[in-house]
Amino acid sequence: MYVIQVVGLKNSGKTTFINQWxxxxxxxxxxxxTIKHHGHGGDPDLLTNKDSYKHYQAGASITTVIGExxxxMTAEQDKLSFDKILNFYQSLGTDYVFVEGFKKWPLPKIVLVRDSQEDFVNQLENVQLISDGELKSAMHKVEANLDIFTWHEEGGW
Amino acid sequence: MYVIQVVGLKNSGKTTFINQWxxxxxxxxxxxxTIKHHGHGGDPDLLTNKDSYKHYQAGASITTVIGExxxxMTAEQDKLSFDKILNFYQSLGTDYVFVEGFKKWPLPKIVLVRDSQEDFVNQLENVQLISDGELKSAMHKVEANLDIFTWHEEGGW
Structure with missing residues (x-):
């Protein structure tokens, strides 16, 4: 399973880039x-009128609602480390995981830049590629270096 | 980890009963x-204006949004068997799982009845308790028979 982080300033086109990929x-x-953070602080204000939310309010750490x-699934964030999410994804047969944002995380990452953004890029760890959002060349670069992006169970690259 | 299924006809008080527990x-x-099914057919119509939904539309099988x-998490249902959900729950240190509904599933179950509902009860497999919703006696009965409700990794009771 390969894990590719995509970071960039606001409106740098992260979601579009990932979706094309x-x-x-x-x-x-x-x-x-995919894994991304909730954009505007706080928590997604979903489900508040649903039974699963009532389960959560009663104290349930995790709830799952099965639709057609x-x-x-909702879970208390402190119950679920990044490694556990990845373990779970791998158990479901996932080939590629895209992590959008979380720029402080030291994952092997692609930085999307529009103009010269040296200050932003210099804050980041483990930058593997600086891209202007052109997908084909990014895919080519990643596919030629898959070992860098390979996630091994029990954590770590 | 113990798995307790609670079934009952509509308005039999399943959610309230589980929440008290x-x-x-x-x-x-x-x-x-908890695990429950989406009440009214179809899928919960959430997230349709969110990036994670765009990931899903692009073809992602699983998306996770991390809030504060x-x-x-959303996943294609056919990617996620009940056993996989339970494995995941167990990996997160869950002690008790309540399954609300799914009355055809052969899990060790408690049936909530208001009046005499023999026809309903007779359709069910693995009924361990018929309850009028009085929590204390149900908890007592389950705690005296935890082996019946113990879920073993790799599936099965």
């Missing part, structure tokens, strides 16, 4: 997954 | 989790 991999029959095609 | 266990310092306190 997901589409390209999906066409190849590969299974992708989709399954929704 | 969750509160009682939380007070004891135990970690609980809560984490929100």
């Amino acid at each position: 997901i589409r390209a991999l999906t066409v190849k029959g590969l299974q992708t997954a 095609n989709q399954l929704f | 969750i509160r009682a266990l939380t007070v004891k310092g135990l970690q609980t989790a 306190n809560q984490l929100f």
Whole structure:
């Protein structure tokens, strides 16, 4: 399973870039997954009128709602380390994980820049590629260096 | 980890019953989790204006959004068997899992009945207790028979 972090300042095109990549991999029959942070601070204000939210309010650490095609899970964040999420993703047969944002995390990362943003880039650890958002060259670079992006169970690259 | 299924006809008080139980266990310092189905057919119509939904639309099988306190995960249902959900719950240190509904599943179950509902009860497999919703006696019965409700990794009871 490969883990590719994509960071960039606001409106640098992270979501679009990742979505194009997901589409390209999906066409190849590969299974992708994503991790991102909630954009505006706080928590997603979802489910507040649902039974699963009542379970959460009562004290449940994790709730899952199973729909016809989709399954929704909520968990207390401190129960779920990044490694545990990745372990779980791997157990489900995921090929590629895209992590959007969390720029302080030392994951092997691609930085999207529009103009010269040296100050931003210099704050980051483990930058593998600085990209202007052109997908093809980014994919090529990653595919030529998959070992850098390979995540090994029990954590670590 | 113990798995307790609670079934009953509509408005039999399943959510209230489970929530009381969750509160009682939380007070004891135990970690609980829940699984329920989406009530009205289809899928929860959440997140449709969010980036994580865009990831899903692009083809991502699983998305996670990390908020300040809560984490929100969506997955294609066919990627995630019940055993995989339980494995995941166990890896997070869950003590008790409450499964609300899914009455056809052969889990060790408690049936909530208001009146005589023999026809309903007779359709069910693995009924361990028929309850009128009085929590204390249900908890007592389960705690005296925890082996029946113990879930073993790799599936099965």
